[in-house]
Amino acid sequence: MLPLVMRLPVSFAWSTPGAALLVAAAATTQEFAAAIGAFIVCGVLIVLAGLWPALGRAITNIPKPIASAMLAGILFPICLAPVAAAVEQPAIAVPMVLVWLLLARLAPRWAVPAAMLVAVIGIGVLAGPAVLASDAVRPQLQLVAPVFDPFVIVSLGVPLFIVTMAGQNVPGFAVMSTFGYRLAPRPVLVTSGAASVAAAFAGGHAINLAAITAAIMASPESNPDPARRWVATFTSGIVYLLLGAGAGLAAAVVQASPPIIITAVAGLALLGALVTSITGALEEPAHRITAIGTFLVTASGIAVAGIGSAFWGLVVGGVLMLWLRPRAGSTARRVREPSPESSPVGREPETAHE
Template structure:
């Protein structure tokens, strides 16, 4: 029992420490004030904690949730799309509603998850790429903080991979505290509180932010989450999981949170035999993780204040270290099929460019370009049967 509870505690701390800075950076990138960013992180902690407590108790399986880390990365990339946080909140609500609809209308979920893997993975890689090069930039611009942070990450990536990113974040926080001093504690946002944000439904922001957020949350988080649970023998019914996470996302959106979804990496900690030999007892780990998320939410204001006191490049660099594994996975998946590599690279380049056309951000245009390339470069010979793919070489 004790070991099972500890597994949940470790999962929650790892999930929070690895990506809370990215969440704050993402919310600020789309126009949130310090108080709104702190409120958004607090709301996500509450939504994650409550769903991790309620659903496992009802279902008696270790189903666990987390905020959408690729979604937070998308917010950072969408900084040029909008600086109106009310409009971003409207996009968050649409994303949550679409997740609910995916649970109630399975055809929608199948449509999203059937987006060709090279396109979906390349879009995600394009979102992550600018963030993952931040550690290099930070080492030049802020060497006193960035270099020790990267060295600690590199050391623990070899010795204790699970703690590499949290330790790097700790080094960054110490460096920030030395630079900013006690002024961090004087920030009004340190006291945790929820701040209502009246949503504005801007069609351009919904298309450039809300729809890509829905796609990366479903394809990049929920689908792997179901796969992880299946690996450990748990066949989750999609409806209660998607409806619950979508409804919780919509509730969190009203106070600044972007989206929550099925956990994947941290889920493996709680759903595996390491949590408990008896599969029927592992749900206790997810409940304990939910309790820890509620407690961590109390520190959301302080976390936001530390992030706000930091040079922006340092926070992005921490996020880049946390997302390196996701970038490697996305690139590998995008380029897995030789016949689709041109399509994948085109999608990646357009998404990573950060361009905004007609007020719509690059993630959407990456999907469009990927779809066009896939159709145009579909290999066929004169008789209409498959032919060798464009750009394929003998050594592919």
């Protein structure tokens, strides 16, 4: 309803990096009710970020090398799944990967949907008519009573909040600004956080400001008149409700599938996100050791004191960044004392250019 009230093309989506984090959450807890508790805490933190600007700034100011490396560490094991699936379930995984590879060259936009379609067909052949006979085919809303486990909250809820803020909400605000829309953070964050809390009781994870879809609906492709582009976001919400009616069939397919196949499809879909996060993590040469340390700890999947690797990756990244930052004196010496490569001895004088 926010687009209707604000008359702005504000669009929301599920947290994509958050979904990647959830794929890896099995190492944190096997209790779904505890995950629900972590989702609720994440939603409350998003609301607080909207009501308390200092908290929002603190999260969004997490250095890019650390945030990107943590996300890369979360994604890496998932993106290995297509390789493992090709060995464990070759009848489904090999055709799926080959179709993805072919279309990645010829029609990149359709590579992941086509791979998913091949996987669904393979699962249907493997499981037979039992897929359609499953009770899960009929859409149903099932509420779950949350369990607030402190270890799961720290291992899952806090990293989910961080990646949602840094990986989705910040780019979302940037996209809207690119198209000339200045959004007040408070209503957006409070609304998305409250929606996250409500959705958590039905198993939904973080809801955030959209970035990629926002770039479509806030652009001239949506409507030449910037004042009318909010209609696209409002109607897309209605379409999402209609698509939700097919969620039961999707759930039935997932239940009938070997788990590695579902993870493999996610791995193919997240390869682009992995590349982007690794590139962002290693972009600044001065922080590459910090980024690699964060990545390795997060990707390791370790759990210390019951707390998962995503949190410890953030901790290790912060410690490395503080320890390895250049000292003021050494920086000043580097400025005053040119390196041998920059010495003019033995070289022709350079001509200054505008």
